[in-house]
Amino acid sequence: MAPVDPTWTSRDLPVLEAAVRGVDAGRMSGGIRFHEIAAQTGLDVDDVYVAARALEDAGFIENSYVMPGTHSRVTRVSGHARQVAGSWPNEDLAADRVLEAVQLLMASASSDEDRSRLRKLLDALGGVSRDVLVSVASAAITGQMPR
Numbered sequence: 001m002a003p004v005d006p007t008w009t010s011r012d013l014p015v016l017e018a019a020v021r022g023v024d025a026g027r028m029s030g031g032i033r034f035h036e037i038a039a040q041t042g043l044d045v046d047d048v049y050v051a052a053r054a055l056e057d058a059g060f061i062e063n064s065y066v067m068p069g070t071h072s073r074v075t076r077v078s079g080h081a082r083q084v085a086g087s088w089p090n091e092d093l094a095a096d097r098v099l100e101a102v103q104l105l106m107a108s109a110s111s112d113e114d115r116s117r118l119r120k121l122l123d124a125l126g127g128v129s130r131d132v133l134v135s136v137a138s139a140a141i142t143g144q145m146p147r
Helices: 007-025 034-041 045-057 079-085 091-108 112-127 130-142
Strands: 061-064 073-077
Touching: 007 034, 007 045, 007 073, 007 079, 034 045, 034 073, 045 061, 073 079, 091 112, 091 130
Parallel strands: none
Antiparallel strands: 061 073
């Protein structure tokens, strides 16, 4: 398996997350401008532009390009973009969050007995296949319990 392109975590994902937040917050103003995304992410506007083009090419967002570039903006985001950014449910993300929640609860448990029970739960969750855990998360998100 090829290594993940580092631009995803350092550039593209932060731009996507800011775009989802900005489009939701700026619905009446037509989206979020690239320079606003730059201010939120700490990236420069040129990097936001490159990320926005890549995200648009991948079908995550739609952009409106206006010269000069400070007026260019993200105007729409897809449902998949919302899932990846964490604002909409995603079965894989939910499965990861279940494991993370149990770990956090275990770390902050007030008694050895609670920590022990949470450790057993974490061990049990770790013993099931990823597919089973994702199916459980999917059923919880959609409300469609298996019969």
